[in-house]
Structure formats: C-alpha cells, structure tokens
Amino acid sequence: IKTSRQLSTGMALMPVNIRDVLLTMKSSDSLGKNIRRRGIDALEAKLLYEGKAVEAEMSIRAEKYWESKWKMEVSEDAGNENNKIFEPFLTDAKRNILRSMARPSKGCKCGSISHDLVNNPQCILFRDVKAFTSPEISTADERKRETFLLLSKKKKPRTALEAAYIERFMKLRAENDAQEEEAKFVLEMEKK
Numbered sequence: 001i002k003t004s005r006q007l008s009t010g011m012a013l014m015p016v017n018i019r020d021v022l023l024t025m026k027s028s029d030s031l032g033k034n035i036r037r038r039g040i041d042a043l044e045a046k047l048l049y050e051g052k053a054v055e056a057e058m059s060i061r062a063e064k065y066w067e068s069k070w071k072m073e074v075s076e077d078a079g080n081e082n083n084k085i086f087e088p089f090l091t092d093a094k095r096n097i098l099r100s101m102a103r104p105s106k107g108c109k110c111g112s113i114s115h116d117l118v119n120n121p122q123c124i125l126f127r128d129v130k131a132f133t134s135p136e137i138s139t140a141d142e143r144k145r146e147t148f149l150l151l152s153k154k155k156k157p158r159t160a161l162e163a164a165y166i167e168r169f170m171k172l173r174a175e176n177d178a179q180e181e182e183a184k185f186v187l188e189m190e191k192k
Contacts, residue, residue: 080122103116108123
C-alpha cells in the first residue's frame with residue numbers, strides 16, 4: 001500500500017496544523033501553481049485574515065437573522081409582558097443556555113417573576129418550538145389540574161389542624177404535579 005501526505009477526506013480526522021496543510025498544497029501540482037510565489041508565512045497570514053473576515057461576516061448575518069426572528073416572534077405574541085426581559089433579542093444559543101440552567105428559587109428560568117415553570121404560556125423559552133406542537137398537550141394537562149382542584153375543594157376538614165395539613169399536602173401535590181407536567185412539556189419540546 002502506497003501512502004502519501006496528500007490531503008484526502010480521511011485525513012481530516014487527524015490533527016494537522018495550518019503550516020503542514022499549506023506545504024502540502026504548495027507541493028501539489030494542481031494548487032501549487034497559484035501559490036508558489038508566496039512564502040508559507042504570507043500564506044498563513046492570508047488564510048488567518050480571510051478566516052477572520054468570514055467569521056465576522058457570519059456573526060453579523062447571524063445577528064441580523066436572530067434579530068428578525070425575535071421581532072417576528074414578539075409581534076406574534078405582542079401582549080406578553082415577558083418580551084421586555086430580553087430587550088435586544090434572544091438567539092437559539094442563548095435560549096438553550098437558559099433552558100439548561102437550574103431553576104431559580106423564585107420565578108422562572110427565563111428571568112420572569114410572573115410565573116415559575118417553563119410550560120406557562122407566558123414563558124418565552126419554548127415559545128419558538130411551541131408553534132410546532134399541537135395545543136392538545138397543554139389543554140389535557142390543564143383539564144387534569146382543574147379536575148384535581150375541584151375534587152380537593154369538595155372535602156371539608158373537621159379541625160383547623162386537619163385543614164392546614166390537607167392544604168399543605170394539596171400544595172405539595174400540586175407543586176409535584178406541576179413539576180412533572182413541566183418535565184413532560186420540556187421532553188416534548190426537545191423532541192421537536
């Protein structure tokens with residue numbers, strides 16, 4: 001088997017420095033004709049300059065794209081007070097960082113104090129992917145919670161101590177159910 005130092009698709013997996021790549025390109029018959037006049041240092045500087053220019057152009061275009069997406073999303077949900085939390089705009093990368101953060105002691109991961117869970121209709125963290133889901137998911141969970149609350153209100157406690165115990169138990173149960181619903185919601189949104 002004859003081995004060569006020419007670049008191939010499989011070699012992209014090996015760590016290679018820029019200088020080696022440029023030396024290989026310069027010694028190539030097809031590419032070498034165009035770059036033989038310049039030295040390796042000049043080629044390396046030119047490659048880094050062009051790479052930074054492309055990276056700057058990409059970041060400007062990405063910023064414009066996410067800003068337009070955010071404006072469109074805010075216009076669709078104009079009545080939401082949580083839009084003001086992120087004044088300039090919120091990119092997908094920033095959303096994912098916020099989604100993966102731990103839940104704060106008060107408020108939601110999005111920074112709002114008006115709600116506690118990300119499956120709240122006012123939360124902006126999953127608003128972009130909610131458009132791809134059916135509304136039946138949230139309404140079924142809401143109906144389940146409403147039925148649970150109606151059943152819990154029908155029972156009359158005998159003493160104040162029993163009433164406080166039942167209220168505490170119901171509050172804990174509702175909180176656990178809400179966290180379970182949020183986990184199901186997040187799982188469903190991450191599938192999208």
